[in-house]
């Protein structure tokens with residue numbers, strides 16, 4: 001039975017300065033696959049739409065974000081392994097330092113993961129009839145869930161996104177009055193409890209408040225295997241990607257050493273992928289580092305990450321005999337230090353599949369490829385066709 005691996009290199013695409021990191025990188029394994037397979041360009045969300053990682057992954061996995069995007073909060077919460085129920089409102093959260101009503105450190109003096117976990121124990125509570133569930137993750141980060149009747153995610157963030165006065169949560173629609181009141185009550189109680197917590201007494205920058213942003217309401221969706229008739233697994237380090245995978249009902253594998261950043265253990269990810277293929281039709285592998293380097297404007301770092309992927313990940317994936325689809329979720333040009341709407345290269349390789357004349361995997365070469373210019377919504381049909389799981393349309 002045919003299987004497929006979908007490798008998403010976050011922030012893969014770039015702009016020439018005068019070469020792109022992908023053009024400059026030594027990547028014999030990716031180039032070999034480009035030569036033996038088919039290439040093209042992909043606009044993950046739409047032509048020249050600048051994608052977020054979350055909306056892009058949803059679209060690539062066949063869930064139109066215009067219909068199914070639930071906001072960042074629920075995806076982060078799912079990524080941390082928190083159980084969400086229909087109607088829960090979830091936020092991204094972070095510990096911060098507030099002095100005289102002003103946020104003076106958005107990361108609470110770079111608080112460590114262990115101290116944050118100890119402080120987090122103060123933060124799950126009941127406010128009126130609403131259950132408040134908090135979980136910390138890495139360093140200052142975490143997620144918050146509100147569970148109760150009559151909640152609404154249309155509320156403003158309490159995170160000022162820069163140093164300055166702590167923001168009250170405001171309802172953005174009359175239906176969100178209750179939610180905003182609960183958020184403000186939570187902020188008050190959290191500040192009271194955190195200020196008294198023993199862990200904070202000796203900190204120069206006490207983690208004495210929790211900032212919230214990215215509100216969204218969770219709704220259960222038709223899971224991946226029922227939507228497409230394939231069992232799928234996700235190998236990723238970052239919480240957001242695990243969250244997207246859980247949201248669409250994929251199995252999310254725990255991979256020790258997969259950090260979701262440039263220091264990630266790619267060999268561990270390769271091993272986890274090989275193992276996952278034994279009982280899944282499709283494995284999505286996500287690698288974050290190139291996007292981080294793009295945001296940092298670090299050309300050499302992005303090139304190095306691509307070379308690591310080529311050396312440490314691609315050979316193991318190619319050896320599995322599975323069909324390979326290798327692409328990105330958006331461009332993160334180092335010259336812009338941000339996501340852009342430029343299409344990303346895509347390559348498809350499978351035994352017995354067609355090939356084209358392209359010999360290298362980069363932005364310019366793939367422009368000449370036989371796949372032409374694809375849209376994110378084409379990827380699931382492409383994969384199902386590759387592994388002979390596509391249902392006939394008509395009779």
Ligand code: ZN
Pocket residue numbers: 010011052053054291329330
């Ligand atoms: Zn991304």
Ligand code: ZN
Pocket residue numbers: 011053291292295332339
């Ligand atoms: Zn990014």
